[in-house]
Amino acid sequence: MSLLFIVFQIIFVSSVNTGRLDSIPIGIETILIIFYIITLLFELVNNVKTPITKHYCFWISVGILIYLGGSLFFYLIIDSLKLKEIATYGKMTYIAEIIKNVLFGLSLIVYSKAGFKKEIQQEIRPAPFLDIT
């Protein structure tokens, strides 16, 4: 599907006289990414061993979803907006971006904690058998 999208993008850019930003490719790309994220989340959910919130990918996915949700409609109508309106409404996407970056930071913390736990588990070696006779 990604390959199809790349082909579509090449055709679109070469054939259409684009303005500032292209609403159609952005819209299709957003839908594709949301679809991929839902697939990833389903895979994480089916892995019963780890709770989904302890997996760093979950927080990255949520961050991306929130960002896409907050900016999708702005980019969809961007072609019909004036520069002044773009500057005004563009600030609304900052909220989504801030939340996304916070969640990305959270994912780093989750990842480092998970990595730290693995190191501790590897370091705990059984005591050697001291058979001194």
Place this chain on the structure above:
Amino acid sequence: MFFLQSTAPSPTIVLILGTLCMFILVGGIIIFMLLHQRKVEGHSKQIEQMEADHQKILLNASIRLQEEERQRLAADLHDDAGPLLATARLYLNENLINQDKASLLQSILQTRQIIDETIMLVRNISHNLMPPTLKNFGLESAITDLFQKISGSGVVNASSRFHDYKERMNEERELIVFRVVQELINNILKHSKSSFIHLTQNLQEEKIFIRIHHDGRGILQADFDRLNKSYDGLGLKNISSRMRIMQGQISFEKDISQTYFKVTIELPKIDPEAARKTKKQLA
């Protein structure tokens, strides 16, 4: 006319409504995923609990069977070997010295006869515990021996045929397989009222197949699963535990002609645990 005079909605309204809808959608996806995982976790815990309960039942059955075996052994020794040895001791009392030669000889001969009987009895008990044929000559010989003894009774026509057993399995695995076959045969003799039992062994793609056919009243897989989960069917639970140890499978069904009942034992030719250990050592 009124509907033709529609004005384009304000970008603010579109943006706010659209973004709100997207946030609701995103929130819905996240909540759904969290709830779904909780459901999957609960389901998985339920399965784990059922597995643990089943293991408990199998363990209890194993312990009960062991105790029954010990009681049987104790009863055999107490009721048969004990009185025989006590009688032999009676013959060899202090008064033997005062007896005349003829009486003395008779007492010694009778004592020897009693001791011979005791030796035979203890040998039989020992053979039941661990058949020497199995240890010395392998599974094929032990099963052939067992089937010959059953046929010798004249009640059932029992035969066995090993098609491809040139390489013996290790002692432990052979003993487990022998016990499983023994238990199955005991069950067939006790419950099925069959007139013939036939065992065949084949080797296919590094797996050993042992099939037992009989023409009596048998059980199917559903009956085996049900008895395994209930508190009855001690022997079947033991079979189940033994198959698990060997990482093998057992199935109860009717053969293709739907005339005979068939039990199929499938197990890997090489012990997977031993193979894994050897691989580790070589690595």
